[in-house]
Amino acid sequence: MARDPDWTLIRSFLAVLRAGSLSAAARRLRLAQPTLGRHIAALEGDLGQPLFTRAPAGLAPTPAALAMRPMAEAMEQAAAALLRAAEGADDPARGTVRITASEVMGAQVLPPILAELQRRHPGLVLELALENRAGDLLRRDADIAVRMFRPKQDALLARRIGHVGLGLYAHRDYLARHGAPRSVAELPLFHVIGFDRDDSSARAVAEGTLPIDRTLFRVRSDSDLAQAALLRAGLGIGAMQHRLAAEMPELVPVLAAEVQLGLEVWLAMHEDQRGNAAVRAAFEVLGEGLGAFLGQKESAFSEEKEAKRLLFVRARRAPGLPGALKS
Amino acid sequence: MARDPDWTLIRSFLAVLRAGSLSAAARRLRLAQPTLGRHIAALEGDLGQPLFTRAPAGLAPTPAALAMRPMAEAMEQAAAALLRAAEGADDPARGTVRITASEVMGAQVLPPILAELQRRHPGLVLELALENRAGDLLRRDADIAVRMFRPKQDALLARRIGHVGLGLYAHRDYLARHGAPRSVAELPLFHVIGFDRDDSSARAVAEGTLPIDRTLFRVRSDSDLAQAALLRAGLGIGAMQHRLAAEMPELVPVLAAEVQLGLEVWLAMHEDQRGNAAVRAAFEVLGEGLGAFLGQKESAFSEEKEAKRLLFVRARRAPGLPGALKS
DNA sequence: CGCGGGCCATACTAAAATGTAGGGCAACCA
DNA sequence: TGGTTGCCCTACATTTTAGTATGGCCCGCG
Incomplete structure (x- = not known):
């Protein structure tokens, strides 16, 4: 029931979690809103459970989504550290x-x-x-x-x-x-x-x-x-x-x-x-x-x-x- | 010179680093070898520096690649933890x-x-x-x-x-x-x-x-x-x-x-x-x-x-x- | 009560990524 | 030395994915 999802989906998930809506997250990531909608849907499919409840003013995270947030942020910080490491590795x-x-x-x-x-x-x-x-x-x-x-x-x-x-x-x-x-x-x-x-x-x-x-x-x-x-x-x-x-x-x-x-x-x-x-x-x-x-x-x-x-x-x-x- | 790369590229990078060759990494990830070749090339482009030197028996990681490895592994572990958290969040x-x-x-x-x-x-x-x-x-x-x-x-x-x-x-x-x-x-x-x-x-x-x-x-x-x-x-x-x-x-x-x-x-x-x-x-x-x-x-x-x-x-x-x- | 602004979902088109196939190269082994 | 194996690269067809445009919904405001 749980394929391990593409990491890009996790990044989008985190953005949606932060922004509170697909549209706002799309603006920050410079992506289109339907793209993020598809990402969330794909992630929900991979994990086998809903992550957001569709609300008129945006998306409300489920408890599962909130539980996942710290790990997603850990990935983000590791990615940032990786970028810094790559920059200064040689020189x-x-x-x-x-x-x-x-x-x-x-x-x-x-x-x-x-x-x-x-x-x-x-x-x-x-x-x-x-x-x-x-x-x-x-x-x-x-x-x-x-x-x-x-x-x-x-x-x-x-x-x-x-x-x-x-x-x-x-x-x-x-x-x-x-x-x-x-x-x-x-x-x-x-x-x-x-x-x-x-x-x-x-x-x-x-x-x-x-x-x-x-x-x-x-x-x-x-x-x-x-x-x-x-x-x-x-x-x-x-x-x-x-x-x-x-x-x-x-x-x-x-x-x-x-x-x-x-x-x-x-x-x-x-x-x-x-x-x-x-x-x-x-x-x-x-x-x-x-x-x-x-x-x-x-x-x-x-x-x-x-x-x-x-x-x-x-x-x-x-x-x-x-x-x-x-x- | 350093756009922040798609997280999928980092995952592929880690696989190549572990496997030692594009082909072997492709088999593990169930992807085609040219796909991984393109991922590595894209990541090198994003980071603005080479990550592997092409050798006959496979790819040899540069110092920069080795320096990035721990962070990539941190991302992987965070992703695994995220998966566990998603599974057991509610139930x-x-x-x-x-x-x-x-x-x-x-x-x-x-x-x-x-x-x-x-x-x-x-x-x-x-x-x-x-x-x-x-x-x-x-x-x-x-x-x-x-x-x-x-x-x-x-x-x-x-x-x-x-x-x-x-x-x-x-x-x-x-x-x-x-x-x-x-x-x-x-x-x-x-x-x-x-x-x-x-x-x-x-x-x-x-x-x-x-x-x-x-x-x-x-x-x-x-x-x-x-x-x-x-x-x-x-x-x-x-x-x-x-x-x-x-x-x-x-x-x-x-x-x-x-x-x-x-x-x-x-x-x-x-x-x-x-x-x-x-x-x-x-x-x-x-x-x-x-x-x-x-x-x-x-x-x-x-x-x-x-x-x-x-x-x-x-x-x-x-x-x-x-x-x-x-x- | 009608209007604008935010949101999401859908259909369609365009772009991008993937897979497949074939070629060339080096190393290993009989 | 000639065959085999594993590797990477390139070219092309295909699938997947993203972007655009549109419609519908709900809320708040004049």
Whole structure:
């Protein structure tokens, strides 16, 4: 009852699912509407069950169609990754590299490094996606990830770049108005800037240091960039990389001796992309640039397994607080 | 220079890559050889670079083609998963569920549980893949995984089923011939059965207990089933689940007081498959059956994040030995 | 209530892809 | 060395597929 359908039909199916109607999907795919109608009919025939119920305003997906959607999207992403791999396979100068990074990294640290990358490989097309959530590489959403924590997946090639130090800062005007806390215990009396719902950044930073709790914060945002902007605007006390804060004269360190935070910086790529010259070149330049930025010697190219051992040792040295730790 | 190619071309490309020639690929796909020749030519045109060099004995892939292969395979697996999802979306009685498990689990524990599953859902088509390597679910190589360690991926729905105890055993004839070790320190004097190159099983079992080293073993195999068979054949001392050893009267426990090993049992499925009735039904029955086998109450259905917290607590209670721990 | 705009389905025509058949080439084997 | 086999390429007939044009339907709006 289920012949395996032509992949083109799946692509059309996904387009119809997204667009909500045959006509709209046809416009996006630059095909004719009857063509898509036939594709859907053929796919329904192959699968032996209806995928859409014909409604006046368009097509309504059946539960089966909704269940199929993630797989169709996985195919689409794999196809996009294949295209990138094909472009840059031979020639590092001619390819597209998609990089994902955390917000702060992508906005504050990466641009000059990417400029250097582009200078060395002018033919490269660069894509930069900023998300604090991980898991992009495995979905082939990106070729290279700059992450502030150890990549967990076996299928990744990961390199530990170094360590970045953070501390608490506040605008000097804020401190002039409210004074400065004299101890960590006094912090709840001030306007602490922190996450809203997504604690992934905070828990990585605070690992083994502070018990992190949403109720501590009196100014909340899940965007690290927004947090930084709020900090610079004088709304309260928040965390920032020392390296970045040093270039912002209006910021003054707070509890510098008591609160010392740190993050690891990791570079990761999918092992499938090992054969892609463009990705390899970008990986190298990013490693160099980030290493220089961190002012630390970078470790040798190492596979995930070795990286794991390193992290393990590190984790034993600094046992964390159960409440703040979920990763 | 790079139009995004029709997905059918990618499928043909993968077939040619695997088969090594247009003709062979054509036979497998039940297409004519010139058709595949045209597909490859079209794909090369779309990508703007050659994928194969024409050789007398067939086609030799270029580096670019090799770099593209993993992505093409990812598409293929996603398509297969899509097909399974379509089949079983509505009706648990009519669907295919692909299960991956470790060798011992799949060969010794799962069969009766799968029999029960089939009894309850006679229309289900079951696929069972035995591999000790993980990472199958994310590649959509399987719908459900039975694993002896905590699944690490965020995109998975995981349920901790329970705990299985292991110990060292030997055939009574072996012990009659060689005697029994009186302490762990004496073990190297005996024929210990263990892994050859792949230490993934052993390091999970021995976590926090024994320093595991390949040189300890005097009988080596990477197949857990082979190890069990060697153990039953009297070749030496090896690890086995208490539950299984209890049904093998020829086996005698060794150093039962000194060496107590254990593994967690986890059930995991891809969150994308949540909408698949067949997979859900299989997940439920597997959870019940494994829970009954382990003789323990199963915990409530929980997402990965909660599972992580559980594991963290556990890891703190039993700190491991750095050398034996890489996961 | 009539009109326009969105949608899908159908019939027909045009284009494109597929299959078939035959030729040439290199490698292997008796 | 001569036959056989497997391979790829090209040319041509055929089937399949896509595009165009049209009609009917439902909804919202003036």
